[in-house]
Amino acid sequence: MEQLRYLPNVSTLRLDESLCSGCEACILVCPHGVLAMNGRKVRIVDFDGCMECGACLNNCPTGAINLSPGVGCAAYIIQAWLKGKGLTSCGTETCC
Numbered sequence: 001m002e003q004l005r006y007l008p009n010v011s012t013l014r015l016d017e018s019l020c021s022g023c024e025a026c027i028l029v030c031p032h033g034v035l036a037m038n039g040r041k042v043r044i045v046d047f048d049g050c051m052e053c054g055a056c057l058n059n060c061p062t063g064a065i066n067l068s069p070g071v072g073c074a075a076y077i078i079q080a081w082l083k084g085k086g087l088t089s090c091g092t093e094t095c096c
């Protein structure tokens with residue numbers, strides 16, 4: 001999914017490892033391999049691969065993941081591709 005990378009260092013993905021139970025749900029649902037196990041906890045292994053889709057956030061049972069869709073979000077990128085130009089937001093209610 002290398003072609004879906006957008007801007008470096010824009011993802012709002014945050015992980016509180018102290019809250020992680022190691023259930024691996026976020027790893028299973030992440031489409032870009034952003035997360036991986038590090039012993040009994042998950043860790044971020046490809047921060048710039050995160051497209052802010054929210055799948056990990058929505059499936060984490062412990063609140064260890066925090067995320068706010070922004071300029072790196074998948075909806076923004078898809079809309080920009082479809083319309084062939086830059087957008088100021090993705091147009092979703094939860095967007096910046």
Ligand code: SF4
Nearest residue numbers: 030050051053054056
């Ligand atoms: S927001 Fe989406 S792309 Fe980013 S880490 Fe979570 S599941 Fe992966």
Ligand code: SF4
Nearest residue numbers: 020021023024026060
């Ligand atoms: S879904 Fe949450 S609790 Fe489970 S491994 Fe990922 S961060 Fe840890």
